[in-house]
Amino acid sequence: MKHFSKLISDVEITNKTNDKIAAFVDYFTNAPDRDKLWLIAIFTGKRPKRPVKTTVMKQWCMEITGLPEWLFLESYSTVGDLGETMALLLPDPTHEIEKTFSECMQEIVELKAKTDDEKEAYIRHAWSGLEVQERLIFNKLIGGSFRVGVSKKTLVNALAKYSGIEANQLMHSIIGNWNVNSITFEALLNGEHINYDNSKPYPFCLAYALDKELLELGPLSDWQVEYKWDGIRGQIVKRNNEIFIWSRGEELVTEQFPELVEAIKKLEGDFVIDGEILALKDNAILLFNDLQKRLNRKNVTKKLLEDVPIGFYVYDMMEWNNEDIRERPLSFRRDLLEKLFDAASTDNKTLFRSEILTAENWSDLIPIRAEARSMDSEGLMLKQKSSPYHTGRKKGDWWKWKVDPLTIDAVMIYAQKGSGRRSGHYTDYTFAVKKDDGLVTVAKAYSGLTNEEIVQVSRFVKKNSIEKFGPVRTVKPELVFEIAFEGIALSNRHKSGVALRFPRISRWRQDKTVDEIDTIENVKQLILSPH
Structure with missing residues (x-):
């Protein structure tokens, strides 16, 4: 488990694909074959079903730490991830658990059939024997929300570099039907369960x-x-x-x-x-x-x-x-x-x-x-x-x-902190336009600002928050942005009645006030005349 934990740390601290590939190659070179199989399974959507509800795990964490729910929720809103919040709040380990990644995964699979008391005893014991990073990974594996910024393509390129086998063949092999308990690592890489010659694609x-x-x-x-x-x-x-x-x-x-x-x-x-x-x-x-x-x-x-x-x-x-x-x-x-x-x-x-x-x-x-x-x-x-x-x-x-993108001017009304390297700043925004005498949300956007602008917007959010809904902050409707998007259509699923395609921030309109933003009628007019 320590080796797998180190791998996840190594790939999360870098945004360079070659460094991520190098970390995976090191893991494939040194880890036991069963651990390698489970890693590939986890990264290709073959993880086991969630054996314990995260709401129950949250309750156990509060009991262990003695924290009131309001303080736990405040910590959660700051961290932005439930598994990480619990890992950070729980006390230091009292003993050390020495198990391989595959042994832990097999126990998680078997946990599904256990009684509630047995599940609680197992998780409490694990929490008290794992370091913070290992505990975080354990929580995500238990909760079924294990996500790391690594694509299947990056994983396959690492396997190709490690094994010398063509990347497309490896992609077909690991995406195909296979089970951790009925195949060897070597057999998986060699695609003994598939006919690659029939499926082989060409580079685009x-x-x-x-x-x-x-x-x-x-x-x-x-x-x-x-x-x-x-x-x-x-x-x-x-x-x-x-x-x-x-x-x-x-x-x-x-x-x-x-x-x-x-x-x-x-x-x-x-x-x-x-x-x-x-x-x-x-x-x-x-x-x-x-x-x-x-x-x-x-x-x-x-x-x-x-x-x-x-x-x-x-x-x-x-x-x-x-x-x-x-x-x-x-x-x-x-x-x-x-x-x-x-x-x-x-x-x-x-x-x-x-x-x-x-x-x-x-x-x-x-x-x-x-x-x-x-x-x-x-x-x-x-x-x-x-x-x-x-x-x-x-x-x-x-x-x-x-074609040139469509644009509208809208005001930011909600903000939420990002994840990973952006978790310290408010980077996820919701925008609104005028409707009658009020505002109606029309788009969410996560990109388009410079790092300096993100810092400035975060300062505004902290000083001008009106309400809190978990990690979301309602802010004074004062910051106006030009929102660009590729297309627009009527939608019954959106409160505004429209859906924008690929919205992103085009620029921060510091030269405009909220009185100058578009109306929902202006936005809908783009459907009839999108030029």
């Missing part, structure tokens, strides 16, 4: 933001122009009657989109295609917030399938009948894509060819781009017809030409 080809004048690109006839869709970039692999869906984050997400699997089955041949996963209903693209409901789901319910149906806009092909065609020009790959769809035996309402836009000259594209938001698009993609399908980014062949 990425675009740069357009940073030059259109005329500098040469003749428009040399370019393929499409709408830029804002969903989840996806790669669909169909080989030997097996279908796999990969996200751009190199995660296998096949089970999250069963309707895509069924649609792909209707297409003949083997292929690998690239496109955008979007939430589509009644011929309209839903909000990205709706799409998020479909992500990271182990089981996709019938109701979710009906409420948030999925579509796939296909815009490229990398492999055709087991031949890698990435080095062939885009025009060739697009012709094959057209033939694939033309040969489909049924009318497919889930798969769509990304439309190729036509224009006489570059200037004709300017109004098309300006109207892109009305098509639920972020702008336009410009792709050189002669370009291969690159690995990663290569400047000059693929450009993204996004």
Whole structure:
């Protein structure tokens, strides 16, 4: 457990990916195989179900420390994390527990079937034998909220560096169906429970933001122009009657989109295609917030399938009948894509060819781009017809030409402290606009300010708090900010009646007062005229 605790400390104190990878490689080099398996399980969502409610753990902590609830809650609001609050408040350990990480995890699994008295005795004993950092990790593992700032991709890159095995193969292996108690660490890394040859994806080809004048690109006839869709970039692999869906984050997400699997089955041949996963209903693209409901789901319910149906806009092909065609020009790959769809035996309402836009000259594209938001698009993609399908980014062949964001002026009314390195400052804000004679919340934002501005806003919050709701502070409505966002739609789930897409702070309007902020009518008008 001490070795695992040190690993978590090492990865939490740095924001450098290479340092995180080095910490994981060290762990994989020195930890027992069972500990390695449990680490991978925890970081890939295979942690055991919560055996004890956190409200009960909170009560036991208050009994041990003798703290009144108001003081415990005040401590919680300052720390911002329940598991960490309990770890800090509990007295120093009276003995030392020497157990491996895997032994602790096995005990947590078995704890689920214990009586309430046995659970309490076990947790109290553990609390009295663990140092603060170990106790914090223990609390999070028990509470089922173990989250560390490490992506699956970082974990996989560390495993690849440690083992020498290709990262994509490792991703498929650790995301696949396996159990800590029925597989060895070596077997997991080697993917003995999967057939990687059928699922192997390609690295994605990425675009740069357009940073030059259109005329500098040469003749428009040399370019393929499409709408830029804002969903989840996806790669669909169909080989030997097996279908796999990969996200751009190199995660296998096949089970999250069963309707895509069924649609792909209707297409003949083997292929690998690239496109955008979007939430589509009644011929309209839903909000990205709706799409998020479909992500990271182990089981996709019938109701979710009906409420948030999925579509796939296909815009490229990398492999055709087991031949890698990435080095062939885009025009060739697009012709094959057209033939694939033309040969489909049924009318497919889930798969769509990304439309190729036509224009006489570059200037004709300017109004098309300006109207892109009305098509639920972020702008336009410009792709050189002669370009291969690159690995990663290569400047000059693929450009993204996004529309300018929408903006409103709003006042901050709530603030909450951040987590991790930002836990000492108020960094999470809620903004409102005018409605009748009052205010109505319209967006939350967590980014856009400089470190110096965050410090200034935190000072304001501390001096001008009106009410407390746990970690949230109601503040005097005086600070005005320009909020930028990519799109807007009517929403019954929001008090304001609207939902903003990707809101963030554009700038702090210290030149404006609350009397000058937008009204909810102004905001709704953007739905009708988003320019």
